[in-house]
Amino acid sequence: MIDLSGTDLSRSVRAREFYLGRQPILDRNGVLFGYELLFRNSPVGPANIDTELSATAAVIAHASQLGVEKVIGDGLGFVNVDEQALHSDIFGFLPREKVVLEIVETLQATPKVLARMADLASQGFQFALDDVRGDSSQLQAMLPMTQFVKLSMRGGDASALASLATRLKGDGKLLVAEKVETREEFGACLDLGFDYFQGYYFAKPVIMSGKKLSPSQLALMELMRLVVSDADNIDIERAIKRDASLAINLLRLVNTPAVGARQRIDSLSQAVTILGRRQLQRWLQIMLYAEPGKRSATQTPLLMLAATRGRLLELLAHKLRPAHRHVADIAFTVGIMSLMDTLFSIPMSELLTQIAVSDEVSEALVYRAGFFGELLKLAECIERIEDMEDAIMPALRELEMTTEELVELEMSAFEWSDNVVRYAI
Template identity: 65%
Template sequence: MNDPTLSAPARDFYLARQPILDRKQALFGYELLFRSTAAGPANVDTAIAATASVIAHAAQLGLERVIGDALGFIHVDAEVIMSDIFVFMPREKVVLEIMDSLPVTPPVLARITELMHHGFRFALGDVVRDSPDLQKLLLFIDFIKLDLRDIAAADVARLAALFKQGKKKLLAEKVETRDDYTACLGLGFDYFQGFYFATPAIIRGRKLSPSQLAVIELMALVTSDADNVAIERAVKRDVTLGLNLLRLVNSAAIGARYRIDSLSQAINVLGRRQLQRWLQIMLYAEPARAGAGMTPLLALASTRARMLELLAQRLRPGQRSVADVAFTVGIMSLMDTLFGIDMQEILAQIPVIDEVADALLRRSGFFGELLHLAECIERMEEKDSLVAPALRQLALSTDALVELEVAAFEWTDNVVRFAI
């Protein structure tokens, strides 16, 4: 077996991770999507080449840094399957996703069998109908992915029932609305991929919860330069906030040299800048307190915020206040979804500078350009053609972009877990 010929240099690509959720809305995995800058929009051949390039240079990229504790679903074709690049992949962390159009030849089936014996799992995507070739592949498949955009609702129901009989795990792809999610939940789907969880559902008269109000009150104290005694008093009024603050400052993420047992010490060690950042993250953490772990909205918001901060640091070096504003823009950009309140109304309750408002409401200005780039990457399959122009506008290379993306993913998975 030989490695596939790779048309793209090892770092001549950018990537996105799309969350896969279980029936309880907890993170289960990520589909990793790669695009070569030499490719046209959604060019599958060059996307596969970029995937193979990433795998072959996994030591440089650090796949575990991208997916954290979750599973990573990665597209592979026959050429990649027949190669020797899998030695670079953490088999317990990876699901190899093949397409229904994969040539079902004896050598390919033999290689899939070999990889299964080495501990790899397989998902089958682009399934639109039953067929003899599909039946041959099903013997090797753990996950079946059905794309809601490509299959009529009646066929989704029929195929779901068929595959459930075969004890396969069903994954609904392109789940973009709550109605999509509810319908697939009723059909017995096990996992869900799409951005329905990040779509605002504005509810008139919606009120913030007591915990969210407590966090916003604290944010107001921190940003108004209130003294530490007032901040400590406010933290003590919410037991969960106090416990989480102590947990955070005693975590490996902060790296305190000695154990901290008092809230006053914790506030001093963390500092105002980090305290404000932690409070912004805590707004998204409330739904996770029931024991489900990091929610997808928390992961998306914190990753977006860190990504914008790192971009600002790279593009405006030495201007820490600019990086801080970029983080705030990223974390606030999903608050309309979090609260179920229109963004204009949120900004009336949480005063921000004009540059932040312009970015959040109109995606304009420097911070708006950063936010636009992050959103295009997140929704790579729909907005792939917009990424290259956004990079040119910011004079940012793909090499720098991937470096910052991986750092943002790693920061979210390592730091945010200590915030909840």
């Protein structure tokens, strides 16, 4: 067994450069169930890791030291393990009640592997089999210790997939559809009886021609206009009071730990005074994703993604241009607005005719151009790390940022957005 304990681990793993992707896994109602955590090693710089120690094990150990719980919040975290990771000591770092060990498709079901899986299962760990494409002796050998089976929606025969899904459901396994990219694919997987769905189908805009914002959304927009235009506090309070559910939601949100207020905020006048215009605008933007009249579970992943993007862009901007506070504020706005075309089912260019933004925000949202557009592209690459991994390192070099700095900011953004969503819906 590979020993990852002691000072050697601290020295070797800390030197490892990696970055982290987090892909949402949703249930049949569109509610966030968990995340697959995707660790990628930086291809540049010295590894400083003993050659027999797998990169997977080292990176997982490092990420666990930073705090996996911060990354996965209330859900489960699916973590890929190869053979070396399986036989290593990383499991002392992982919270067994929060982690599903995802067996990669290349791992052979040898007696040694099966014995190790049985041992870990007896300790309370759950297993998932990744990218299963057909029945096999390998699948049958691992199935008794497995709770989840992941089937890819890419490149397979539809009838064979349906047959395999039916058989696995009959064995009592929970099925996860991977690489679900469209709502049509999501619907097809629902019909096949899949339990969970991984992919960004929920973040793709479904454009509906002629759609207008709802009265509640228009009220929020008007409120944001008042905040941005430096209207008097009394006028802002009056606008909030016109919509009772808006007032209740705002008071709930501003008392979240993510705001960091030193005292409980009990009234709208307190909220307006204590928060200030910049913070008030931020929470109004977040509330668009948790609209009172439409508060449904399906909004949760979109709200989580938007809040994470907003916070990550804000932290990146603050790191890169620390002397300019307004730059971080603009970056947050770009991140949180980048999914509003999906939220409203309106093309971004049309949406921006209804929401007044600066030219640099518009350029970033429509064309991914300029400084803020570059930050947004980096965030999107991290989200889609499996398909866009090659673009991450060039982007970091362009921004003169290390992978270690990026991971720290990612962890902070994940933790912050998890806190926000808890209070927003």
